[in-house]
Amino acid sequence: MSNEEAKTAVAESTNHPRFDFDFHGLALDTIFDDYKVMQSECPVSWSDRYGGFWTVTSYADVRAVEHDTDTFSVAPSMILPSFGTDRPLIPLDIDPPELVAYRQMLLPFFTSKQMDLLVPRTREIARELLDELDGQEVMNASRFARFVPTMVFGEYLGFPMQDAELFDRWVDDIVFARTEDESIARQAANDVYDYLRSLIKLRRHDPGPDVISSLLAVDHGGRKLDDEEMLDICYLLFVAGLETTAGTIRSSLWHLAQHPQDLAALAADPSQIPTATEEFLRALSPVQAMARTVKQDTEIAGVKMRAGERVVLAFGAANRDPEVFECPHDIRLDRPANPHTSFGVGAHRCLGSNLARREVNVALTEFISRFPKFELAEPSPWHGTGRLALRRPA
Numbered sequence: 001m002s003n004e005e006a007k008t009a010v011a012e013s014t015n016h017p018r019f020d021f022d023f024h025g026l027a028l029d030t031i032f033d034d035y036k037v038m039q040s041e042c043p044v045s046w047s048d049r050y051g052g053f054w055t056v057t058s059y060a061d062v063r064a065v066e067h068d069t070d071t072f073s074v075a076p077s078m079i080l081p082s083f084g085t086d087r088p089l090i091p092l093d094i095d096p097p098e099l100v101a102y103r104q105m106l107l108p109f110f111t112s113k114q115m116d117l118l119v120p121r122t123r124e125i126a127r128e129l130l131d132e133l134d135g136q137e138v139m140n141a142s143r144f145a146r147f148v149p150t151m152v153f154g155e156y157l158g159f160p161m162q163d164a165e166l167f168d169r170w171v172d173d174i175v176f177a178r179t180e181d182e183s184i185a186r187q188a189a190n191d192v193y194d195y196l197r198s199l200i201k202l203r204r205h206d207p208g209p210d211v212i213s214s215l216l217a218v219d220h221g222g223r224k225l226d227d228e229e230m231l232d233i234c235y236l237l238f239v240a241g242l243e244t245t246a247g248t249i250r251s252s253l254w255h256l257a258q259h260p261q262d263l264a265a266l267a268a269d270p271s272q273i274p275t276a277t278e279e280f281l282r283a284l285s286p287v288q289a290m291a292r293t294v295k296q297d298t299e300i301a302g303v304k305m306r307a308g309e310r311v312v313l314a315f316g317a318a319n320r321d322p323e324v325f326e327c328p329h330d331i332r333l334d335r336p337a338n339p340h341t342s343f344g345v346g347a348h349r350c351l352g353s354n355l356a357r358r359e360v361n362v363a364l365t366e367f368i369s370r371f372p373k374f375e376l377a378e379p380s381p382w383h384g385t386g387r388l389a390l391r392r393p394a
């Protein structure tokens with residue numbers, strides 16, 4: 001029996017649609033095939049993983065759930081399984097109306113204009129990292145993909161950059177190891193919280209020109225943020241800001257390494273890179289899905305859900321919904337309209353999208369300008385943090 005048959009066989013033995021959906025680890029290797037089956041056979045289905053959840057796969061239903069904050073809550077967390085902590089990540093795990101004030105307070109740090117100011121430093125960092133790869137016939141691009149966001153965002157937040165290697169190790173343990181061994185993620189989360197506690201204390205006494213120092217001074221509804229709020233905001237920024245963008249740089253390079261025509265087109269005309277980035281975000285999003293919790297009994301696409309049940313919004317499936325995207329499984333770098341859901345679409349829409357877009361655009365522009373031709377040197381998955389070995393043809 002093939003994997004697909006095994007997954008749909010479960011559905012036949014029960015009276016509500018079931019599909020053994022997973023959106024982490026090795027499951028990402030075949031997730032796009034899963035979406036095809038789910039969208040045609042069971043657009044809303046139940047999976048027993050991670051305590052059990054409904055998966056919603058159509059573009060229209062994902063949008064509807066995102067906008068219906070009366071019926072669907074982000075508590076206890078959008079992150080399933082958790083990032084090693086039971087504390088709410090702020091603002092991700094906060095429902096309206098409290099959400100609104102947190103977002104208003106954070107938005108000025110991430111405006112388009114503010115993020116433009118980071119572009120020259122991003123370029124400088126990208127070039128320094130590329131210098132390390134120069135002269136290597138086979139280069140591991142994974143380090144480049146990870147360190148551009150780590151350095152750019154770490155500096156902006158006010159993290160001591162001599163600890164950059166440590167940050168990446170923690171992100172690995174929190175984001176990637178959590179589905180294999182939860183205790184690894186818990187330990188790393190504790191370590192990050194301890195680190196942040198010391199850093200926040202340091203910045204209180206010795207502020208710098210960075211986000212953490214500015215957050216300590218910000219007015220939040222007539223008061224200052226307390227230490228616990230600061231911790232939960234900084235923890236979210238730390239995890240959300242590093243791994244996601246790194247994943248997009250990686251998957252973009254992975255695609256280009258196997259599509260010489262796409263690579264040649266971007267090398268010949270780098271002004272196409274921002275449009276291509278949107279397509280990479282759509283088709284190979286690093287965040288394939290996030291969770292909500294049903295607040296009151298409801299129904300989606302004829303499937304009844306009870307209060308307390310978890311619902312997973314498969315952004316990656318919505319991005320490949322044939323009702324919205326022509327030939328959704330093709331990667332077309334010049335796709336004219338691209339209303340993807342990779343940054344979310346509702347009250348919690350990603351606050352870092354301006355930053356992420358700039359980081360990916362600069363990273364790809366610099367990489368392609370330095371290495372206009374490259375190919376995969378060994379099979380590598382599109383996702384994850386493992387080696388991405390690229391060879392430059394002689």
Ligand code: HEM
Nearest residue numbers: 091092240241244245342343344345348349350351352356
């Ligand atoms: C390619 C990179 C990224 C992707 C794909 C991504 C994706 C997402 C998604 C899907 C959400 C949840 C949206 C929802 O449920 O409606 C989110 C929220 C968030 N992201 Fe990102 N993100 C990326 C980069 C970043 C960066 C660089 C930052 C750093 C500032 C960041 C900060 C946040 C924050 C603070 C939230 C919570 C917003 C809220 O709850 O109101 N993200 N992101």
